[in-house]
Amino acid sequence: MVSRYDNRYTAINSMKQYLPLFQRRGIKFIKQFRSPKMPYPNATQRDTLTETNHVWRMGDRYYKLASQYYGDPTLWWVIAWYNQLPTESHVSMGQTIIIPLPYDRIIPLLMQTG
Numbered sequence: 001m002v003s004r005y006d007n008r009y010t011a012i013n014s015m016k017q018y019l020p021l022f023q024r025r026g027i028k029f030i031k032q033f034r035s036p037k038m039p040y041p042n043a044t045q046r047d048t049l050t051e052t053n054h055v056w057r058m059g060d061r062y063y064k065l066a067s068q069y070y071g072d073p074t075l076w077w078v079i080a081w082y083n084q085l086p087t088e089s090h091v092s093m094g095q096t097i098i099i100p101l102p103y104d105r106i107i108p109l110l111m112q113t114g
Contacts, residue, residue, distance in 0.1 A: 009034040038081055041109045049106065052099040056091045070103045078106055 014022075014029040022028060041049075054065060062076035070078070080086055083097045091097060100106050 038110055045109050050101040052101060053096050054099050056093055056095045056097060062088060065099060069099050075103060078103055
């Protein structure tokens with residue numbers, strides 16, 4: 001299974017401001033994922049994909065579209081990333097978003113270091 005957390009750098013957060021939280025949890029630090037750098041595919045790379053347009057309607061959710069098009073709702077982030085709309089609140093009713101297909105060609109583009 002492909003995860004958006006694959007190949008992610010982590011950081012140890014032991015900042016003093018979080019000391020009360022650490023004490024309540026009985027820990028000394030928190031391991032956090034660093035923000036990923038996910039390169040957007042260039043025109044040549046996009047030409048290798050099939051793009052399906054979807055008009056955003058009431059009740060649409062990224063996870064529902066991922067389930068419909070990819071058969072896996074956990075791949076919702078691929079649609080968000082490809083459209084450069086990180087959350088559903090960034091999409092307006094009636095807005096056309098692109099569903100890139102097939103997802104197994106998208107993942108290698110995403111995993112490249114930018």
